[in-house]
Amino acid sequence: MSGVRRMGASALGSSLVVVFCASCATTNAQQNRSSDELSRESEAAARAEGSRATREQQERGVAALRALLARESSATLSERSFEAGEDFRGSVASAGDVTVSRIEGAYTVRFSIGTTQPVDCFVFDRPADLANAIRTMYERLRRDFVRSAILSTDAGFVSNNPFVEASVLYTVNAGGRIAPGSVKIRSLTSGERSVVCVHDEPGYRATFHRALTPLFRNGTRSARDANYVASLNDHNVGVMMLRFREEGEVTTEVTLDSMLLTRGEADLTSIDKATIEQYSRAGALASQREVENENSTVSDNQWEREASTLRYSFAGTHLGRPLRGVVTAHEELRAGTPTVAAFARRALSSASGSVAPLEYERFNHSNPLTVRRDRIELDRREDGTRVWLNLVSAQRTLRVLMNADGLPDEIQMQVGRVMLRMRRSASQ
Amino acid sequence: MSVPRAYALTFVVIAGCAATQRSADTHATQGRPEQRPERSALVAASAVELQGTIGVVSLSEVAIEIVSPAPTSLSNARFEIVRTDGTSSPIEPVRDGEDQTAPSAQHRATSFVVDYDQEPLRSRCESPANQRTVEALSRRTEQWITRKNMAVGFVTASVVFERREGDCTEHAVLAAAFLRCNGIPARLASGYAIVREGNVVAAVGHMWTEQYDRGWRVVDAALPSRAADAVRLRFATIEREGPDINDDRRLDELLNVTRIRIRARP
Numbered sequence: 137m138s139g140v141r142r143m144g145a146s147a148l149g150s151s152l153v154v155v156f157c158a159s160c161a162t163t164n165a166q167q168n169r170s171s172d173e174l175s176r177e178s179e180a181a182a183r184a185e186g187s188r189a190t191r192e193q194q195e196r197g198v199a200a201l202r203a204l205l206a207r208e209s210s211a212t213l214s215e216r217s218f219e220a221g222e223d224f225r226g227s228v229a230s231a232g233d234v235t236v237s238r239i240e241g242a243y244t245v246r247f248s249i250g251t252t253q254p255v256d257c258f259v260f261d262r263p264a265d266l267a268n269a270i271r272t273m274y275e276r277l278r279r280d281f282v283r284s285a286i287l288s289t290d291a292g293f294v295s296n297n298p299f300v301e302a303s304v305l306y307t308v309n310a311g312g313r314i315a316p317g318s319v320k321i322r323s324l325t326s327g328e329r330s331v332v333c334v335h336d337e338p339g340y341r342a343t344f345h346r347a348l349t350p351l352f353r354n355g356t357r358s359a360r361d362a363n364y365v366a367s368l369n370d371h372n373v374g375v376m377m378l379r380f381r382e383e384g385e386v387t388t389e390v391t392l393d394s395m396l397l398t399r400g401e402a403d404l405t406s407i408d409k410a411t412i413e414q415y416s417r418a419g420a421l422a423s424q425r426e427v428e429n430e431n432s433t434v435s436d437n438q439w440e441r442e443a444s445t446l447r448y449s450f451a452g453t454h455l456g457r458p459l460r461g462v463v464t465a466h467e468e469l470r471a472g473t474p475t476v477a478a479f480a481r482r483a484l485s486s487a488s489g490s491v492a493p494l495e496y497e498r499f500n501h502s503n504p505l506t507v508r509r510d511r512i513e514l515d516r517r518e519d520g521t522r523v524w525l526n527l528v529s530a531q532r533t534l535r536v537l538m539n540a541d542g543l544p545d546e547i548q549m550q551v552g553r554v555m556l557r558m559r560r561s562a563s564q
Numbered sequence: 565m566s567v568p569r570a571y572a573l574t575f576v577v578i579a580g581c582a583a584t585q586r587s588a589d590t591h592a593t594q595g596r597p598e599q600r601p602e603r604s605a606l607v608a609a610s611a612v613e614l615q616g617t618i619g620v621v622s623l624s625e626v627a628i629e630i631v632s633p634a635p636t637s638l639s640n641a642r643f644e645i646v647r648t649d650g651t652s653s654p655i656e657p658v659r660d661g662e663d664q665t666a667p668s669a670q671h672r673a674t675s676f677v678v679d680y681d682q683e684p685l686r687s688r689c690e691s692p693a694n695q696r697t698v699e700a701l702s703r704r705t706e707q708w709i710t711r712k713n714m715a716v717g718f719v720t721a722s723v724v725f726e727r728r729e730g731d732c733t734e735h736a737v738l739a740a741a742f743l744r745c746n747g748i749p750a751r752l753a754s755g756y757a758i759v760r761e762g763n764v765v766a767a768v769g770h771m772w773t774e775q776y777d778r779g780w781r782v783v784d785a786a787l788p789s790r791a792a793d794a795v796r797l798r799f800a801t802i803e804r805e806g807p808d809i810n811d812d813r814r815l816d817e818l819l820n821v822t823r824i825r826i827r828a829r830p
Binding site for chain 1: 647648718723822
């Protein structure tokens with residue numbers, strides 16, 4: 137996105153360059169010494185001294201950087217409306233005028249939040265997947281970076297509309313010198329439009345959030361719908377939205393999830409997925425479709441039941457490879473949410489907490505395709521006024537805090553040092 | 565409703581991969597967790613000092629603790645894994661030829677993951693007779709994958725061959741395909757790679773290939789032996805090469821590790 141300026145780097149003080157060049161200094165210091173010049177002892181002492189000095193320089197640089205990242209704008213932000221084309225009218229909280237310009241495939245909305253750099257928002261003509269939009273923007277910006285590292289990710293909901301965000305630290309070559317900078321990239325849904333906003337300046341995270349809040353239009357949600365924020369070790373990484381629609385005897389359940397996972401120091405993996413399940417009131421599965429966009433590679437998988445039979449067909453891709461086939465189940469396959477929710481409700485209403493294990497068949501991506509029998513055992517634990525259910529299967533143990541409406545308020549899954557949490561979001 | 569797939573994919577989580585991460589560092593300490601004082605530039609500022617307090621979770625790397633006196637090279641070091649529950653146990657690095665388990669038919673055959681029976685790989689996996697050595701096939705893998713990055717989740721060998729992109733898992737499955745296609749038994753293994761460059765040591769989740777020649781021997785196209793002083797701690801060999809490869813819960817053990825302790829052999 138060439139419209140994004142790359143000036144944030146110059147906004148950082150030169151003291152920070154010390155942080156980024158610390159290892160170069162160390163390397164140079166080591167290269168300049170030789171065993172001919174110094175005895176082993178004095179060389180070791182010199183190296184230790186150099187290391188200490190380097191560490192002190194780094195600590196000062198890191199402290200300065202941390203201070204920059206913690207700052208917020210004191211400017212008064214007022215809500216200002218703008219139009220991006222004929223069919224999009226939005227608002228942002230700005231410290232000045234809002235300018236709109238047209239680029240290929242999007243409108244660029246530029247405004248100030250009272251900082252050195254403006255915020256640039258791109259209102260796209262076509263829908264974009266939340267997480268993939270962030271990764272794509274980051275990859276475009278990254279072409280100008282000498283190095284970059286993902287500082288943080290965030291995710292949440294405003295007025296029932298989801299957002300995901302990444303904050304990146306980078307260095308660029310600025311006229312022959314290496315200069316550091318930091319950029320925040322937020323992807324959000326406003327009505328039916330996808331918007332990506334960029335602020336190329338360290339800090340101002342809360343100000344950035346405040347400035348974009350009016351951009352979220354009131355999203356609709358029925359009483360049965362639910363939003364979740366996903367976190368890994370308490371760092372927000374994604375969102376999940378559950379939507380239910382009932383027509384006659386058929387319930388359509390749509391799960392939309394988007395998440396950003398960091399891989400290594402500087403790589404982002406984006407996963408956006410829509411799962412659409414149709415099932416009867418009794419929870420018998422009629423069809424299941426998963427459309428997934430992982431790092432811009434899209435797969436479309438569909439299971440479908442042949443009417444009045446126990447035959448289910450599959451067509452799609454798996455691990456990048458086409459996969460298709462037909463399997464015959466031993467019983468009606470059941471949809472996950474109504475089945476597990478009914479199981480959990482029985483446990484909640486049971487005084488003793490003893491509930492017979494749940495056994496059901498589910499699809500199995502084997503070759504050839506099969507269905508397999510899963511068994512879930514349940515353990516009920518009371519924690520003050522809350523009741524946690526541990527759902528134990530051969531694959532995982534999920535700790536679930538159920539709500540009376542049959543949907544979880546929180547799901548926890550611990551795998552070694554990693555804790556996944558899905559927390560239900562009260563609409564903000 | 566389902567738990568998002570990404571969280572069930574241990575491969576996504578562990579595959580920090582030595583292929584694209586060779587910059588982390590460690591210095592000898594007196595049994596303390598490593599503070600990584602000289603980690604190169606940006607990483608020092610962000611990944612180490614800030615990521616922990618501001619946001620990002622580093623899932624692929626585990627901390628290194630080098631007990632003084634530090635070993636002169638990884639090949640003469642002893643390793644110990646420290647788990648989330650505080651327990652620890654020694655683990656031997658993979659040594660070529662030490663595992664004498666005879667290869668099975670699966671180690672010679674095509675599978676869903678090592679799918680050299682699928683185009684476009686099928687018609688091009690066989691190398692000329694003078695290029696069928698393990699070294700040549702490893703080099704072919706390394707050179708074929710031109711975009712070394714972590715953009716690919718986990719895909720089969722034929723897909724890797726087509727996309728020419730990926731991290732350690734992509735290098736591992738393609739190398740296994742090249743080896744088997746050319747008559748050399750091969751298997752996939754996963755665990756941690758410990759890599760040292762100068763005084764820089766890092767431990768990252770990793771997958772590599774092993775070929776059988778009077779015992780199993782490492783073929784690591786993502787981390788060629790000439791590139792660095794490196795050892796591999798094998799947690800599992802991948803016997804399930806079907807579409808359900810990600811259901812292998814033994815890989816969870818990788819996430820139970822919080823630290824790898826390294827000390828010199830007496």
